[in-house]
Amino acid sequence: MSAFEKLSALKDKMMKPIYDKRRHLGCEMCGTTFYGHYQKDGHNAVPNGKETPHPTKKGWVILETYSDVFYPVCPSCCLCISVTDAKQAKEVYLERQEKQKKREERRAAKEEKRNAAPVNCGKRLFFERRDLFYKRLEQVWENPENIKPVELLSTSFLDELFIIHSGLGVRSKMFAHYKVKKLFIDGTYMSNSGKSKMGWFTPYFVIENTKTGKVREHGAERHVEPRKNRRNDPDRNWGLPE
Numbered sequence: 001m002s003a004f005e006k007l008s009a010l011k012d013k014m015m016k017p018i019y020d021k022r023r024h025l026g027c028e029m030c031g032t033t034f035y036g037h038y039q040k041d042g043h044n045a046v047p048n049g050k051e052t053p054h055p056t057k058k059g060w061v062i063l064e065t066y067s068d069v070f071y072p073v074c075p076s077c078c079l080c081i082s083v084t085d086a087k088q089a090k091e092v093y094l095e096r097q098e099k100q101k102k103r104e105e106r107r108a109a110k111e112e113k114r115n116a117a118p119v120n121c122g123k124r125l126f127f128e129r130r131d132l133f134y135k136r137l138e139q140v141w142e143n144p145e146n147i148k149p150v151e152l153l154s155t156s157f158l159d160e161l162f163i164i165h166s167g168l169g170v171r172s173k174m175f176a177h178y179k180v181k182k183l184f185i186d187g188t189y190m191s192n193s194g195k196s197k198m199g200w201f202t203p204y205f206v207i208e209n210t211k212t213g214k215v216r217e218h219g220a221e222r223h224v225e226p227r228k229n230r231r232n233d234p235d236r237n238w239g240l241p242e
Contacts, residue, residue, distance in 0.1 A: 018069060026089025027074035029082035031097075033090065034075055042070030044080045121154040134164075141165045144175040152178060152207060155219035159203050179208040185223045189232045 019038055026033040038046055045065035054060035071083040083089070115131040127133040137160060140147050151157050152175065162171045162182050172181040183206060188199035204219030230236050 015068070024086040025071065025083055026086035026093075027077060027079065027082050028084060028089045028092040028096075029079055030074065030077040031090065031093035032074055032076040033086045036072045039070045039072055040068055042072070042080055044071040044083060045069065046071060121151075121157040123150055123154045125150050125154045125157060133160075137161050137164060140175070144173065147175040147178075152180070153218065155203070155205060155222065158182070158205050159219075174210075177210045179210055181206045181208075185220060187223060187225065189229070192230050194231060 019040065022035055022037060024033065025036050045067070046069040047063045048066050048069075050064040051061040052064060054062055071080055073080045074083050084092075115129055117130050119127040119130050119133040121127070121133075127136065137157075140151065140161060141164075158180065159182070162173075166173075170181075170183055172179065174180075182203055184201040184203055187202055188197050190196075191198050202220070202223035204217065204222070206215060206217050208215045
């Protein structure tokens with residue numbers, strides 16, 4: 001037997017108790033605890049108890065690990081990088097769950113505050129809560145024959161109705177015997193450099209009474225002409241050199 005083989009055999013004999021010992025392990029990711037053994041290969045090395053100061057970050061330490069002792073795979077989530085001692089894994093998991101619970105509570109409180117805010121659509125159309133507003137939008141879209149006249153005259157109500165259920169762009173839909181078409185006034189213009197487009201599109205609605213043939217347009221009065229720059233001002237020769 002060569003010297004290398006003797007050293008290998010001696011190392012295996014010294015490491016055998018480490019591999020054979022049954023250990024209580026846990027997963028920080030899913031919170032599962034289980035009994036298992038260390039392995040000779042893997043991706044999550046076991047710390048050997050030694051620490052070295054971080055070379056650049058003051059106060060930080062680097063945990064040294066064995067080169068050939070690794071944690072096994074978690075039997076529940078099949079991850080090995082989150083496996084550690086059962087007590088430590090349980091503490092980390094519970095701490096993460098508590099943080100997640102607090103985040104959900106803050107999110108729920110924020111959502112409730114948002115839903116509790118009133119929505120004023122103008123034209124004597126007012127909702128005491130935001131969630132009631134969206135509930136009414138859903139009801140009108142599913143049963144268009146039940147739309148109220150005051151809702152037909154509200155540009156903001158119709159705009160939100162079309163955006164949620166049909167998306168952006170030109171749209172049309174029948175509500176009872178009214179044909180409602182959503183259009184836009186192009187208020188965009190080029191910047192002085194001509195590299196980007198500025199301004200906005202103003203939505204407005206054309207409502208046709210299919211019984212009487214009467215057509216009504218509303219919402220266009222909200223359009224505000226963008227201020228002129230060199231490129232869209234005829235008094236300055238459209239931004240061209242003199």
